[in-house]
Amino acid sequence: MRFETLAVHAGGESDPATGALSPPIHLATTFKHGPAAERLDGYEYQREGNPTNDRLCAALAALEHGQSALTFASGMAAISGLLESLNPGSHIVIPDDCYTGLRILAGEFLPDRGVRVSTIDVTDIDALRQACNGGIDLVWVETPSNPRMKITDIRAVAEISHAHGGRVVCDNTFASPALQRPLDLGADIVMHSTTKYFGGHSDVLGGALIFKEAGEWFEQAAHRLHITGATLAPFSAWLTLRGCRSLPARMNMHCSNARAIAEFLDKHSSIERVNYPGLPSHPGHAVAASQMSDFGGMLSIELRGGKSAALAMAGKLKLFTNATSLGGCESLIEHRASVEGENPTSTENLLRISVGLEHHEDLIADLVQALD
Incomplete structure (x- = not known):
């Protein structure tokens, strides 16, 4: 089956x-x-x-x-x-x-x-x-x-x-x-x-x-x-x-949206690194392709300009909500070092993104206005 x-x-x-x-x-x-x-x-x-x-x-x-x-x-x-x-x-x-x-x-x-x-x-x-x-x-x-x-x-x-x-x-x-x-x-x-x-x-x-x-x-x-x-x-x-019943349909859309967003961010001059296994440049891409049927709805980005640039971007977004957790219908973003507490392991310029089920062009437009 x-x-x-x-x-x-x-x-x-x-x-x-x-x-x-x-x-x-x-x-x-x-x-x-x-x-x-x-x-x-x-x-x-x-x-x-x-x-x-x-x-x-x-x-x-x-x-x-x-x-x-x-x-x-x-x-x-x-x-x-x-x-x-x-x-x-x-x-x-x-x-x-x-x-x-x-x-x-x-x-x-x-x-x-x-x-x-x-x-x-x-x-x-x-x-x-x-x-x-x-x-x-x-x-x-x-x-x-x-x-x-x-x-x-x-x-x-x-x-x-x-x-x-x-x-x-x-x-x-x-x-x-x-x-x-x-x-x-x-x-x-x-x-x-x-x-x-x-x-x-x-x-x-x-x-x-x-x-x-x-x-x-x-x-x-x-x-x-x-x-x-x-x-x-x-x-x-x-x-x-x-939720189990709709999982396959939702994951298809999460993956499709995340791929489009990762490819856009990977080319943006304000972004130092995009961490997304669906990108051929990702060091784990080949292994991911061998054990995953698609690359998921999660990614993280590291911005040029450090913590101040990351917080500024997160603060300007309108469709992406600053919130923890992931996997819901709505797209979320968070500054992981702030969320992790007193002894964070994430770098200060890192933002984690949970890509939701909105149209990817609307999400990219929101990223554009927050970055430019």
């Missing part, structure tokens, strides 16, 4: 009780059970599972070609739910360019649990081999990365990590399964901030882990989710399931 068809139908079976085509929302926090706590219909308490969430888990697993999925109240809840299930003494590798929340979790919280973290350029395969010497438990991949849009060869990382006894987790938020399926490329687990392209409308928070195999680590993560309570609410699950 092709992806577009699967996206519409996965988790979207008609309601057996009413025949409704739109999946019902089960808001119940508790379910009837027997006198000895027998689960008469498979459910007991919302934190342990509910029918709407189960539909979403089934859809996400199908779309990522995984065996099982877990959903969480946010992307960070999914990241921490997985990484904090590591045993003390574990050694993990994370990318030097990655989501700020992951960087802070790895720097401030995981060491307290006895987890050793190596931060490297994961796109440098020789550096990865060196980091894995002596054994590795987990390699975290984020491709395309946030916000410099680095591209990591998932196949190569999986081969090295597995050879040293480790597993591979891939943050697939920027690409979504519409463009890239890491489990098919050798990764063991995929992480998503479902807030972004799965939700698609900037109105629902969530996160997910999709497992290639429902093995021991899945059981550990599921148990931790149950006990710590970072559960996705049924209404949020329903909104995300709705």
Whole structure:
């Protein structure tokens, strides 16, 4: 079954009780059970599972070609739910360019649990081999990365990590399964901030882990989710399931618009660098072309003139909204160093752009007036 068809139908079976085509929302926090706590219909308490969430888990697993999925109240809840299930003494590798929340979790919280973290350029395969010497438990991949849009060869990382006894987790938020399926490329687990392209409308928070195999680590993560309570609410699950249906169509337009904008900005004299893997000049272009069906709706730019030039441009835009997050219908822009807080890793002249679903000529006209 092709992806577009699967996206519409996965988790979207008609309601057996009413025949409704739109999946019902089960808001119940508790379910009837027997006198000895027998689960008469498979459910007991919302934190342990509910029918709407189960539909979403089934859809996400199908779309990522995984065996099982877990959903969480946010992307960070999914990241921490997985990484904090590591045993003390574990050694993990994370990318030097990655989501700020992951960087802070790895720097401030995981060491307290006895987890050793190596931060490297994961796109440098020789550096990865060196980091894995002596054994590795987990390699975290984020491709395309946030916000410099680095591209990591998932196949190569999986081969090295597995050879040293480790597993591979891939943050697939920027690409979504519409463009890239890491489990098919050798990764063991995929992480998503479902807030972004799965939700698609900037109105629902969530996160997910999709497992290639429902093995021991899945059981550990599921148990931790149950006990710590970072559960996705049924209404949020329903909104995300709705977003799954339109994901392929939206991603086509995100990609088309982003490509047009990247090509325009790449030729503009005020722009020092455009970070977009769809450009042949991007250092990861060939790898991206080998593992992605298109290059996504995210890019970042680095302006000549430093921070003042970046803030001036961002302040003049009218269609692009200065806001964090990504993947919604509207185009967003943000000065990442300002958003990242006290110890930013982004350069002061960098702006991250989430290209939305407006007409690309209107978006380019807005960029023209802000730059000229």
